[in-house]
Amino acid sequence: MVTLEPINILVTLDANYLKPLKVMLKSMFLNNPDDSFHVFLMHSRLTEEQVNDVDEFVGRSGHSLSVVTIGEDCFNDAPIVKHYTKEMYYRLLAFRYLPTELERILYLDPDILVINSIRSLYTTDLSGWLFAAAHHDIILAREINKLRFPQYEINEYFNTGVLLMNLNLIRERVNEHDIYQFVEKHRNSLILPDQDILNSLYSKNVKKLDELIYNYDVRYFGYNRLLVKHKPSMEEIINKTVILHFCGKRKPWHKNYRGDFHALYKHYEKLALGGSGTY
């Protein structure tokens, strides 16, 4: 038997997303039975009990967890803008707190389901690229971003919810002070800070992934064909799409959520968290 190289996964979160995190991880583990995962959990505010709970969850599935605790003293020079906390920097500056021998890692948002094999994504050739990501091709969004950051040539606005990182090259080329400077300068126009930074400073160094396969925004399934270029069938999505992303404010774990992938989400939630058994 050939043992495959473990897949490194990065998640950064606060306590509100613990349950969705488990659902995401469970879906990934179940649909990648031949792979072993090393999950790096980056956080600053989880309790010991919460961290142990995630550790046990990952361990029970036969995978391993490393906890990266971000202390008070980290990101000391970073500007704080609006209502954002320092967590806005975790994703892009994760490399500073990850083991130096790590060559690549896949960052995943917790509002995700992994429904097919993730290996083709993880092994994407990153020669010369800092990151790989997909952009959600909504015409309207593109035009708005041109207005927000006119001095940067943003042809494609990448979504950073699924972000494959070439850590060796990032260590060479990504400079935290460039990032801090950008934030200072645009403190009033930031909406999704880490996503805005990535797109403004590094979008030319981001390898483009197929959004239908690696970062499918589930809201698009119901969209009119006039707004979305490609409209896959449910058959195609279930069989070929690797990552379903529950973008937007309405989440499938909220009461009164409704969407085409709600039942599937609740199915994985049951597998991850166990059913309540009463109602």
Add this chain to the structure above:
Amino acid sequence: MVTLEPINILVTLDANYLKPLKVMLKSMFLNNPDDSFHVFLMHSRLTEEQVNDVDEFVGRSGHSLSVVTIGEDCFNDAPIVKHYTKEMYYRLLAFRYLPTELERILYLDPDILVINSIRSLYTTDLSGWLFAAAHHDIILAREINKLRFPQYEINEYFNTGVLLMNLNLIRERVNEHDIYQFVEKHRNSLILPDQDILNSLYSKNVKKLDELIYNYDVRYFGYNRLLVKHKPSMEEIINKTVILHFCGKRKPWHKNYRGDFHALYKHYEKLALGGSGTY
């Protein structure tokens, strides 16, 4: 380890429903990992190859299949009405072709997903009852059935897609000639023959099951509260409902189907049939 009594399942079908049958069975096997199933496949028109295919499918999952072939000479006295074939009698007269030592069996339609443990349904106390079934409580349907069969007191119109049978009592009390006589008499008003027969002749001998748990019509999820008495949440359905029933003409394996449980159906379809892998 206590070995549980195997669960007997009856399915009756033609070749068009072979794929949905596998999806239904797969969902049942996956969500009942501690149970063993004995599936009775009743048919008249499947080829040897098709039967072998189902046999292999069931065997690979660790369960067993018995094939009951209904020959030309069966149901010789039965009236044939409109466009219906003799298959309309399979469900209600199955007992004549099943092993005499069998005490109970659960009939399941192929347009079903079994998403939780089926044992509580299978072990329902049937003392004094011929059948157990759920009725779909749509006010309109009830009124229409009163008009169709005014001479029978049909207070509740049971859906026969999920039908638990007390075979000992059925052998004593169900008479094929009563059934044939009913069909002759109502040949022009039959819409769903086996369901109409059961409701007209035996509804007082049918134990009522909770439709939300044992026969949930997925179309209701989108219905207005004015039309349905109970409107469970997705959370409740995924965690508590045992059987999802894709009633009606539009089926989740059709192109252009859309519904709240489409993604979940396709998920089980992938597990049962394997993904196509290309699109």
